[in-house]
């Protein structure tokens with residue numbers, strides 16, 4: 098049976114408590130900060146899409162220059178606080194920490210990053226100053242990580258920014274998508290407020306491009322436009338029974354949970370989740386944490402090909418979710434319009450496909466799982482219609498850009514999930530910076546405040562060992 | 572194999588004595604120390620009556636390690652002399668097999684010294700240590716370092732002492748001088764039976780950035796204190812070496828002090844000529860229980876090296892400390908990075924690049940750069956090896972310039988090229 102209010106308030110609080118709790122004390126942060134070797138041209142920094150100068154900010158925690166530390170982080174990544182909670186660090190900075198090569202625990206970079214930035218947000222440190230207005234105006238679609246990151250850089254350079262956001266709150270998927278045990282609504286709100294506190298950024302909520310805002314109008318009214326609208330709902334499964342009551346979209350399910358509060362979100366007793374990406378893991382674990390008694394994840398391939406990290410998989414396993422490897426949904430069964438089961442094909446791995454992963458091939462075998470809810474999490478699809486209607490060059494709906502976020506349309510730039518099809522927050526933040534750089538260049542304004550993402554000047558190369566500049570994000 | 576130590580006929584089961592300081596200032600802790608296994612103790616300095624201030628210690632922390640250096644503005648014993656003497660007697664009765672040395676600092680006249688020595692000898696103590704080193708509080712009254720800093724005053728006081736003393740006398744030197752040799756020589760010539768060093772080094776450990784008052788904080792003010800602990804070990808070893816090298820001072824046994832925290836530190840002091848060693852800060856930081864590993868570690872090391880007694884290695888390193896102009900200029904070694912051990916932290920690279928001879932090549936990689944030594948550029952300075960966080964990842968490999976020994980004097984005479992790097 099699908100129902101809400103399965104647990105008590107206390108149970109919800111326990112189930113959705115912060116999965117990566119912060120340092121309790123300054124001393125605790127110091128123990129870890131002091132362990133940092135202060136690597137040169139640090140591997141962790143290279144693996145951060147926004148190239149935060151990690152050794153520097155950690156050293157600044159060590160010297161108790163917390164303001165300096167927060168400035169170092171935010172200069173490269175204005176979502177530095179949020180990223181400290183949501184980044185899959187095991188495959189980024191922490192995964193590259195040199196301690197891994199000594200079989201020692203990596204430095205808890207995310208936790209330290211959180212330590213410095215949360216204080217900045219809590220105490221509202223005004224770390225950035227906006228330059229006097231240049232009189233130039235830029236419109237941004239979407240107040241998600243890409244849009245806000247772009248807006249912040251532009252505002253620092255004295256651009257007047259207006260953001261059009263279809264929801265009533267900012268933060269994008271940070272506020273509406275990411276698992277509730279990683280970030281709270283209050284945190285997301287504070288983070289957005291902190292970013293906007295620089296001034297020069299006006300957010301018009303409940304305004305949707307394609308509905309009550311048109312790209313053409315924006316192009317004529319503003320000096321440039323940045324598109325950061327992310328991607329839409331999950332793709333359809335195109336199998337029998339998909340219309341039954343109890344078949345839900347993961348993005349929509351999580352949106353309810355993040356927007357409305359835990360007790361009001363209905364969840365089944367026995368739930369199947371289809372897919373094994375970040376969204377699937379989040380849907381599965383949160384269904385369990387809302388009180389579902391059994392959650393089964395259904396995935397077409399094997400452990401070797403899974404798109405989520407082992408760390409995320411472990412969260413789901415520890416929550417008691419079951420994984421059905423090599424199984425693909427074939428049909429959703431129902432009675433009186435409601436889901437009763439999911440028929441899966443047993444798959445086997447065939448030849449490697451274009452992505453060099455071995456494609457799953459159907460066998461004759463099937464099995465049925467008894468469920469009353471099916472959550473679809475097989476990847477979000479871009480806003481194809483919106484992109485096509487506006488004549489944007491695209492790749493199956495993903496906006497195509499050249500250097501620094503330029504699209505084929507005059508004055509129009511884009512970045513984040515709407516371009517890459519759905520990656521991480523940290524990638525969207527970098528895309529926002531890249532787009533801002535492109536816009537500033539286009540407007541003829543020197544981008545003095547845009548932190549070089551990979552500070553090649555600190556690599557004092559000698560003849561013969563120049564780093565390959567093409568590999569560096571500049 | 573044995574750690575047993577004979578210092579001028581004063582026997583102790585091991586060379587570890589607790590230095591004259593708070594751990595040795597009364598019977599309760601001294602008994603606990605001896606129970607724990609310490610070889611002997613130097614009782615907290617006795618002398619005229621004093622009064623301490625309340626706040627008296629401060630420290631230097633480094634990169635997360637607390638009390639890397641320790642500082643105090645404490646005076647000599649602030650307990651009544653009679654109680655100290657009574658307790659010394661009682662301890663001697665319970666632990667007759669341990670070294671009992673009593674540290675003294677009498678008022679600066681012959682009579683006071685003679686009286687104090689008489690009283691202390693009456694307890695049955697095995698030896699006396701003259702505190703010519705305390706750098707604060709007592710110097711203002713013409714005692715402590717004020718004596719130790721002036722070789723002639725030190726000579727005079729030791730002469731007075733030797734007139735009265737019938738048990739071995741150890742003179743404890745102050746490091747607050749450019750060289751400990753002049754005072755050392757003077758007191759040896761005056762008849763002291765042994766030397767000990769170092770006492771604490773004058774210091775300011777830090778300043779509170781909110782109150783602007785240096786620490787330790789005493790009602791809005793502070794004073795220079797005496798610095799000790801791990802941070803002072805290299806300075807103590809240097810002073811010790813000069814005493815072991817000098818033809819006059821090397822005739823008497825030495826008790827080495829200053830920053831000893833581990834058995835390795837102790838072995839180093841002994842290799843440079845100490846017969847016994849004294850410990851203060853390490854015991855103040857960790858308690859008496861460290862004696863177990865101090866002994867155990869030394870014993871295992873001796874076994875490995877085939878030493879039967881500590882005298883087999885005492886002073887063994889002294890001859891290897893030479894003059895700069897006698898060093899072999901033809902000795903050359905070059906760093907080598909073991910790529911299997913390298914963790915790609917880049918610390919060797921940036922140190923060499925910014926502060927040495929730009930002898931490390933960086934091959935860019937994401938995320939891991941590859942670092943290799945440019946052998947023709949490497950001068951062999953050791954900087955990269957010192958900085959590398961992985962043991963034995965960077966090693967220095969010998970590449971002699973020529974097989975024969977060539978020192979600086981010969982080098983000049985041969986007119987060989989200078990400033991070639």
Ligand SMILES: Cc1cc2nc3c(=O)[nH]c(=O)nc-3n(C[C@H](O)[C@H](O)[C@H](O)COP(=O)(O)OP(=O)(O)OC[C@H]3O[C@@H](n4cnc5c(N)ncnc54)[C@H](O)[C@@H]3O)c2cc1C
Pocket residue numbers: 183184185238239240241242243244261262263264267268269270271274275276279304305306307325326327328348351375376379483512513514515519520521522523525
């Ligand atoms: C379930 C789930 C879990 C995730 N977990 C993580 C995680 O743990 N860690 C991580 O780093 N990343 C995670 N991600 C990915 C991450 O959230 C995104 O990569 C990131 O938010 C993309 O930022 P963006 O600004 O490009 O798009 P979005 O965050 O999607 O922001 C787009 C904004 O544009 C608005 N918008 C959309 N269309 C219009 C329109 N027509 N007019 C006006 N406004 C519009 C939207 O309301 C939204 O505010 C997760 C994603 C999902 C779906």
Ligand SMILES: Cc1cc2nc3c(=O)[nH]c(=O)nc-3n(C[C@H](O)[C@H](O)[C@H](O)COP(=O)(O)O)c2cc1C
Pocket residue numbers: 590591592593615616641642643645646647648674702704705743769770771799800801803828829830831849850851852853
């Ligand atoms: C708190 C304190 C008090 C001390 N008091 C004396 C003393 O009364 N007489 C003395 O000769 N040395 C005194 N010292 C010096 C120690 O005996 C010893 O020489 C010095 O601390 C160096 O050894 P360490 O590095 O092991 O501490 C004192 C040291 C400290 C820390």
